[in-house]
Each structure stands twice: as structure tokens, then as C-alpha cells.
Amino acid sequence: MSTLAHTMMTAARSADSGLASPGELDRYPFAEAPAVDRVGPPAWDGGDPELGRVGRRAAGSRGRGLHGQLVQQLGQMIVSGDLGADRPLVPEEIGQRFEVSRTVVRESLRVLEAKGLVSARPNVGTRVRPVSDWNLLDPDIIEWRAFGPQRDDQRRELSELRWTIEPLAARLAAGHGREDVQQRLADMVEIMGHAMAQGDALTFSRADSEFHSLLIQVAGNRMLEHLSGIVSAALQVSGGPVAGCDRPNETSLAHHGRICDALASGDGAAAEAAMRQLLTVHPEVERVVPAPREH
Numbered sequence: 444m445s446t447l448a449h450t451m452m453t454a455a456r457s458a459d460s461g462l463a464s465p466g467e468l469d470r471y472p473f474a475e476a477p478a479v480d481r482v483g484p485p486a487w488d489g490g491d492p493e494l495g496r497v498g499r500r501a502a503g504s505r506g507r508g509l510h511g512q513l514v515q516q517l518g519q520m521i522v523s524g525d526l527g528a529d530r531p532l533v534p535e536e537i538g539q540r541f542e543v544s545r546t547v548v549r550e551s552l553r554v555l556e557a558k559g560l561v562s563a564r565p566n567v568g569t570r571v572r573p574v575s576d577w578n579l580l581d582p583d584i585i586e587w588r589a590f591g592p593q594r595d596d597q598r599r600e601l602s603e604l605r606w607t608i609e610p611l612a613a614r615l616a617a618g619h620g621r622e623d624v625q626q627r628l629a630d631m632v633e634i635m636g637h638a639m640a641q642g643d644a645l646t647f648s649r650a651d652s653e654f655h656s657l658l659i660q661v662a663g664n665r666m667l668e669h670l671s672g673i674v675s676a677a678l679q680v681s682g683g684p685v686a687g688c689d690r691p692n693e694t695s696l697a698h699h700g701r702i703c704d705a706l707a708s709g710d711g712a713a714a715e716a717a718m719r720q721l722l723t724v725h726p727e728v729e730r731v732v733p734a735p736r737e738h
Contacts, residue, residue, distance in 0.1 A: 509543050513551040514583075516541065521560045521571055522587040528573040532561060558584060582676040601677040606722060608670055609655065613702060613718040615662035617711035624661045625706055628654055632699045639691040647691040652678045654699060695721065 517537070520526045534548045541548075552569055555561045559578040563569040577584055588597040631654040638646035652675045659671040698721035705714035 509547045510550050510554075513537075513541055513543055513547055514554045517551060517555060518558070518560060518583060519587050519591065521555070522577075522584060522593070523591040526571050528571050530571040532569040532571065534569070560584075580670075580673055582672050585673065585676040586679070601673075602722075604670075605674060605677055606719075608659065608667065608674065609722065610715045610718045612659045612662040612664075612667055613705075613714040614711040615664060615667075616658050617706050617709050617714045619661050619663045621661055624657060625703065628657055628706065629703050631657070632696065632703055635691070635696055635699065639693075639696060644691055648678065651699075658702070 517526070517532075526532070532552065534545055534552070537543075537552075538545050538548045552561060552563065556563055556569075558581045559576045560572060561569050562572050562576075579585070579588075585597065585601070588594070589601075631650045634650040635647050635654075638644070638650065655674045655678065656671040659674060660668050662668070698717055701717040702714055702721070705711075705717055
């Protein structure tokens with residue numbers, strides 16, 4: 444096993460720890476909600492009874508500490524519809540309900556506003572925005588939708604988006620013969636092979652995600668490069684047989700290897716074809732995204 448493979452597999456087994464620094468949490472001036480909005484607390488009831496105990500829950504997948512956990516919890520509630528559009532969000536009520544400080548609430552709402560989930564205006568306060576305003580390409584929102592009531596739509600949309608992005612990226616990448624990136628892609632395939640042999644699904648998933656992100660980044664198209672995070676999120680939340688790389692298996696590994704071979708030989712058509720084959724390893728995907736017709 445290469446040094447890189449050993450390092451990555453060791454790191455995958457290490458648990459993340461530590462709390463994020465609060466930073467300048469008070470810099471963001473959220474307007475107070477007017478008194479007319481304070482007719483009662485938001486619809487906190489009916490959900491997970493532990494949602495109010497933020498400090499006792501594990502940190503969210505992309506944030507640590509109370510701030511990251513509150514972003515995760517409020518985001519999930521908004522995306523699931525527990526907090527519907529135009530719902531007023533009063534910082535004091537959120538702080539009391541989730542047992543966190545006002546500064547944590549302010550920073551969390553700032554992050555949610557950047558994602559398009561809420562808006563804050565003077566004399567109006569903070570309110571939940573309709574789904575048409577959400578940044579649906581944000582990795583957190585992709586994750587929240589994937590594990591909420593919209594999970595089926597999210598998986599279908601992600602599959603369709605990957606079918607649009609990745610075959611094209613593979614074709615373009617073949618025209619950019621960067622040996623360092625090609626070696627890195629080959630390293631990821633090696634890591635996936637070792638991980639599969641050891642039954643290490645976590646390391647396989649991480650190497651797989653890096654493989655696809657690298658491929659998009661080397662395509663030489665900056666707009667495509669900005670979509671690499673979406674593909675990574677899709678791989679992490681697919682939760683089922685939507686594509687060949689959802690689960691470790693020999694066929695998936697072989698297709699990854701064929702993509703590497705095509706890139707090394709500069710064969711864009713072969714790289715594109717191998718990527719399409721990878722995305723249709725499982726027959727179920729054909730009911731989600733039909734394979735293109737031959738002309």
C-alpha cells in the first residue's frame with residue numbers, strides 16, 4: 444500500500460474533535476422582530492424532542508460547536524417544512540428554545556441568510572424565505588433535502604445533474620494532460636481498492652469523492668469547477684443505488700480505473716464513455732436518468 448493510501452485510511456478512522464472559534468459573532472446586526480410578530484413561539488413542537496438541547500448533540504457535518512449545531516438544526520427544520528415560508532424567527536425565542544446565547548443565534552441566522560433560507564430586514568425582522576429563494580446548490584441544503592421529506596426529488600435531481608456534469612468533465616479532462624493530477628486520480632483508485640478489500644466503506648467513500656472532485660477541477664472549465672462541491676455532496680448523501688460509486692464494488696472500481704487509463708492516453712471519448720458506464724452500474728439508475736441514445 445502506498446504512503447498516501449495508508450495516510451488517508453488512517454485519517455478516515457480518526458474522529459473529528461474540537462470546537463470552532465466563535466470569532467466576531469456580534470458583528471452581524473440582525474434586526475429585532477416587531478412586537479406584532481411575537482404572538483407566540485415558532486412551531487418548535489412536534490419535532491425531535493432533543494432539538495432543544497443543542498449543547499448535548501454532536502456537531503453538524505459541516506460545523507462544530509454550538510454555532511454549527513444550531514445552523515444544522517434550524518436548516519433541517521426549514522428545509523423539512525417544520526418552519527414554513529414567511530415564518531418569523533425571533534432571536535430571543537430561538538436562544539431560549541435551543542439553550543444557546545444570542546451571539547450564537549445571530550451568527551447562525553447570518554449563515555442561513557447566506558444560503559437563502561432566511562432574510563433579515565429592518566423593522567421586519569428575520570423570516571423564512573420560500574424555496575424559490577434557496578441556494579439549492581449549497582452542499583448543506585443538498586444534505587438537508589436528501590434526508591428530509593424531499594429526499595426522492597433530491598436524489599433524482601442530483602443524479603440528473605451528475606449525468607450532465609461528469610461525462611463532460613471527463614471528456615474535457617482528457618485534454619489536459621497534467622501528470623500530477625493523473626497520478627493523484629490513480630492514487631485515489633488505489634486507495635479505493637485497498638479500502639474495499641478491507642471493508643472500509645468510509646475510506647472508499649472519501650477517496651471516491653476526491654476522485655470525482657479532482658476530475659472536475661482538471662477539466663479546465665472554471666464554471667464546472669465550481670460544481671465539484673455538488674458532486675461531492677451527491678456522493679455523500681446518495682443513500683442508495685443511484686450510481687455505481689454509491690457502494691464499494693469491483694465493477695465500480697474497474698470503471699474508475701478505465702477513466703484513469705483514458706485520461707492518461709488523452710482519449711476524451713473513452714473517458715466520457717467510462718464515466719457514463721460508472722454512473723449506470725446499477726440498473727435502477729436507468730429509471731432515474733435514461734442512458735443517451737446512440738446516433
